[in-house]
Amino acid sequence: MRTIDWIPADDAEREPGRGFIRLVDQTLLPDSLVELDIHDLDVLVDAIQRLAVRGAPALGVAGALGVALAAQNLPADLARQAIAELREARPTAVNLAYGVDTALAALERGGALAALEAALRVRDADIAACVAMAERGTDALTRLIPDRAALTVLTICNTGALAAVEHGTALGVVAKLHRDGRLVRAIACETRPLLQGARLTAWELGRMGASYDVIVDSAAAITLARGGVDAVLVGADRIAANGDTANKIGTFAVALAAARAGVPFLVVAPETTIDPATPNGDAIEIEDRGGAEVRFFRGVRVTPPDATALNPAFDVTPADLITAIVTDARVIDVVAGDTPASDTPAARPVAAETTE
Known part of the structure; x- marks a missing residue:
């Protein structure tokens, strides 16, 4: 499918x-x-x-x-x-x-x-890029966490086959870990207000036969703090030239908690999601989807009738909270100071392996 x-x-x-x-x-x-x-x-x-x-x-x-x-x-x-x-x-x-x-x-x-x-x-x-990202992502995790053969990973929103054509980005890495026998458990944040994690990521994890838990978004911090997560894998909707990354609302909070807990935080997205014309996260337009999605869920009102609501669909995670950015062409070592715009061996695309 x-x-x-x-x-x-x-x-x-x-x-x-x-x-x-x-x-x-x-x-x-x-x-x-x-x-x-x-x-x-x-x-x-x-x-x-x-x-x-x-x-x-x-x-x-x-x-x-x-x-x-x-x-x-x-x-x-x-x-x-x-x-x-x-x-x-x-x-x-x-x-x-x-x-x-x-x-x-x-x-x-x-x-x-x-x-x-x-x-x-x-x-x-896109199909080829997702295959390449799964390979690079699992290899990057092996280098970052060499003392653990099998991993528990946390993710937010949905970045699987439903977010692409066939395979997915961050959840594509999770799927390869599962196929390789290296996935202990996946933890999916529910992703308010439309529950893309609880509805879609959980559905995909179940179809692939992976062990998983769904948590409310506000439980991500304590879950990371308790030491039960080896890595965080997220997708991206736009990556600025300096590495600041826009993703589903709630990602910034997960990144802050991961930094506090010392857990690697990886962004997995194709090269086409990098926008060289956007210098940093401040220049990314954040879509506001209107208050109805917060005040109602599947047609049922969940707030007082006169309540108003803010509904930013995305937030921006600063590059200094990101461990690495994994694309179909390269792994950008953000901790080492590389950015999507860097011209260093760690950040430079590998021409023989690009999908274009």
Whole structure:
């Protein structure tokens, strides 16, 4: 099963490139596994904004495939307007803009079929990148924690196959630890207010047969302080040039607790999540999703009727709280002073192993 993919239309042989987007509706998990067929760009934008599809890598693929969908279904002027709206659907996640821009550049050079070909390359690159990150991530953990063959790891939000096309980023590393017989237990923070950890990460861990616990977000600090966690693995929605990292709200608090407990804190994300144009975390736009998600859960009000709420979807973890950033091309040793913009052996991409 793929979280998101392009499905060729029945008449694609007569009209090459025609098709639609199929994606898992993550709002219905873990109760129901339902796939949506997306034929219109406004439906895709809605799916992105209501988190039917989410996760930085998956959003990049959605953005690229969305350009292909617009190009085949809309006149050029309407397509451009719709594509611009798609690009801004989730402002914090840089991969969405990356996917849109990549396919849009191909559209302008070579038309609708070129846009689809570029989008499919974005999809395939994500699959390869996740495999590479799992390898680099497990190797990095071996170097950081050489005295423990098997590990207990803590994570927040969902960074598994549901956040990508097939494998995932941080949870992809957890999955490889499990396959290699090196995972003692995974601890998943519930991830308020929409419970991506309790609903999605727990569902993925259960499907892979891994041992796991779900904890409330506010229990992460005491869990780390008690010494039962060997490493923290998180994803990212945007990584600034200096290494500051935007991720799901609550990640900053986990990083603070990990630093206090002396537990390695690893960010796992593809190279495409690094934004060289963003100098530091202060320059990252933080999406506010409105108070309804805090005041209500699945249609049930959980606050007094007149309560107001703040709902930042992300926070920024400063680079000085991060041990390493693991991408598909390199491991950036942040503790040693390297940054995504560094030109040092530890931070420089390995050309022979890149996915592009």
